[in-house]
Every structure is written in structure tokens, then in C-alpha cells.
Amino acid sequence: MKKLLLIEANGMAGGDLLDAAQELGVEVYVATHEELYCHYRHELKEKITGTIFVDLGSIETAVRDLLSFAREQGVDGVVTGWEFFSPLVTRLAAGLGLPAHDPEKAGGARNKRVMAEVFEAAGVPAPRTVVVASAAEAPVVVARAGFEYPVVVKPCENAGSVGVSVVKREEDLAAAVDFAQGWPSEFPHGTPLETTVVIQEYIGGKEFSIETVVFEEKFHHLAITEKFTTTDATRAEVGHTVPAALDSAAREAILTTVEQGLTALGFRYGVAHTELKLLPDNTARIIEVGARPPGDHIVKLVQQATGVSEARAYIQAALGEQPDVLPAHNRAAAIRFFTPPSAGVFRSIENLPEGPATVATAIYVEPGKELAQPQDNISRIGHVILTADSTAEVNRLADEALAAVRIGVA
Structure with missing residues (x-):
């Protein structure tokens, strides 16, 4: 049985990765902090073969301890669902002789200063x-x-x-x-x-993200996601739809630009989440790239829309196995986040969407919780996931759902 090291399971993609590993018959060892593991949900813990408690506040210490642990356990692949640890994953996998991105360029997929330098040197379209x-x-x-x-x-x-x-x-x-x-x-x-x-x-135009599986330096683009953000002084993300409604020219411009960026950053095995702006003249600019699965439950949107499990494909690529990336169907899915109208004490949320198009709803806070002024993704208090036969239909349903919801803040 193959063995996988997962750097932190307690994130949006952690459950997806554990589920996919279980379906693949892969044992999962999780690296985290002991005080965080104590708060893992029971359904997460029961899918974990073993844990190593390591100081993730010191990357050099983590590299040393995790290399030793992985060699002792005979780990076959390393992954993460946590944004901050993608360079750690690359360094560990490369140090173990396992499938990995280019370790010399690992920082470029996490640090926006380094990423900008790499893009400028390689001539990648970016701000x-x-x-x-x-x-x-x-x-x-x-x-x-x-x-x-x-x-x-x-x-x-x-x-x-x-x-x-x-x-x-x-x-x-x-x-x-x-x-x-x-x-x-x-x-x-x-x-x-x-x-x-x-x-x-500042780059105008429309914002998208591209969800890509990388295997042997070949790019398999699972979906182009339309992103919805606030338009005030901050840029919080308030929703996503898969797939984005694009013509063939726009799609080609986006994917060509993405591949330029991933090549420059040394992507070889794993997944990439690329955020990008498409301008009216059908040219694109990469805003940033992450060497990890997308957050915001986009993994679930991709699976609802295409039938492809990005989490499964990520694990397969990390293990050096050909990833399953062929779509099973062609539908649409959307997530919209509930955010409070202002700072204050959360009192209630009413008129949550129901019906066959509603895949899931979630509320993150209890009545009585003090809410800060909404200004970033941390300000969210819940979400709804919807599905339909087309992008236009699922966006219409999402608009109607948000218009109906009432959030009480005192």
C-alpha cells in the first residue's frame, strides 16, 4: 500500500485529500501541531493512518524532522492543502527523490516578490x-x-x-x-x-482562476473558474463559478498564459491554482500562482461540474502515477459566500436556499459571535454550493439565493 505525507489536513482541501486517498487505498500520515490536531474533527482523524507533530513555525526544523520521518515510514508522495506549505512540500519531495516541482524555484510559487521576479525574467505576462x-x-x-x-x-x-x-x-x-x-x-x-x-x-478586466494538474511537466487544465470579488478598497472573493463562460479565443489566451507562468515557476508534478485577469483585447495577465489545490471549495465545484476529482489527481501525480483527468460530464457549479453587512454581533441568517439545485449550505458562526468589518475572505460567515446544467443557469440561481438571504447583525 502506498504511503502519503500530508502537510496539515485541517484546511478546506484537507478533507478532500483524505477522502481521495481513502478511495485510492493510500495510507495518509499528517504533519501538524499537536494542539491543532486536538481540534481535528473525528471524521478527519479516522481517515488518518498516523501523525507527526512538528514545529511548522520553523521551516528548517520541519524539513529536517519530516525528511527523517518520511524515510522511516517509506513515504511515496508529499502533498498539502495549505497555502503556506507548498515550498515545504517541494523541498521534502525533492529531498526524498519523489515526484516534485523544481526545488530551486519552490519559493516563486508562494512569495509574490519572488514570483514577480521570475515572471519578469521569463517574460510572463503579469502586472x-x-x-x-x-x-x-x-x-x-x-x-x-x-x-x-x-x-x-x-x-x-x-x-x-x-x-x-x-x-x-x-x-x-x-x-x-x-x-x-x-x-x-x-x-x-x-x-x-x-x-x-x-x-x-492595477489590471482591469475579468478575473478567473485556472485549476491544473501537472504530471511529467505536462499541463492538464481541469477548469477555468470565474471569480467574483468585492469592488471597494479591498478585494475579498465572494464567489466562484465553474466553468467560466468563455469563447475559444479567450480560453486559448488564458491557458497559453497560464502555461507560460507554470513553466517559468518550474512546475513538474502536482497541481496549480492560477489567478489571472483577462483584458478586453483577449490578452491575459497572471496575478499569482499557488502550488496547491484551490481553496474556497473549488475542488468540489470542479467535481460537480466535470466529475473529475482534483484531489485524487493531485495524489496520483505526487505518487508518480498517471492522474485521472478525463471529464465524466459537462455541468456547472457555483459557490457564493455569505458576508455580514457590517461589523457587529451576529444574530441570525434566514432564507437559506433549498431545493434540488442546492448541493450544500454551511454557516461558520454561532449567534452571539462578534463579527469584524468585512474586508477579506476571513470575514465570511457561510456559503452555499449550487449546481445546474449550464453556467448561465447556475449563476442565475446563485444571484437569486444571495438576494433572498437575510443576515442579522446588531
């Missing part, structure tokens, strides 16, 4: 980017680069739209940089994050 270490230097650096406002300000190493701002005038730039530097470590493992900040030219 022009500058890097600052402090708020004081930001206006000078932006002016020297010749950027026009608005600009996008991001932490180098955070995720989930945390710390991201769209800045429309120079007077607001310093505050946005301070905001982006407000998270010096990852939660809940305490992994230190680089605190330099990237500032990018």
Missing part, C-alpha cells in the same frame, strides 16, 4: 511590480516606477486576500502598506512571513 520595505518609501518607489493610480498593495507572503488593498490616490498609500505588514506570521502555525510589500499596477 508590473515594485517592492517596498516600509510605508515611508512607498510613494517615492511608485513614482519612480511611473505607476498610475490605482495600484494594488499586497503582503509578499500572506493569502486569502488578507492585507490586500486597491489604492486610488497617493495619500492612502502609506496606510495600505502598513495594513499589508500587519501579519508578520501565519496563523495558526506561527510560520514567519516576509514583511516586505509588493505594489503592482
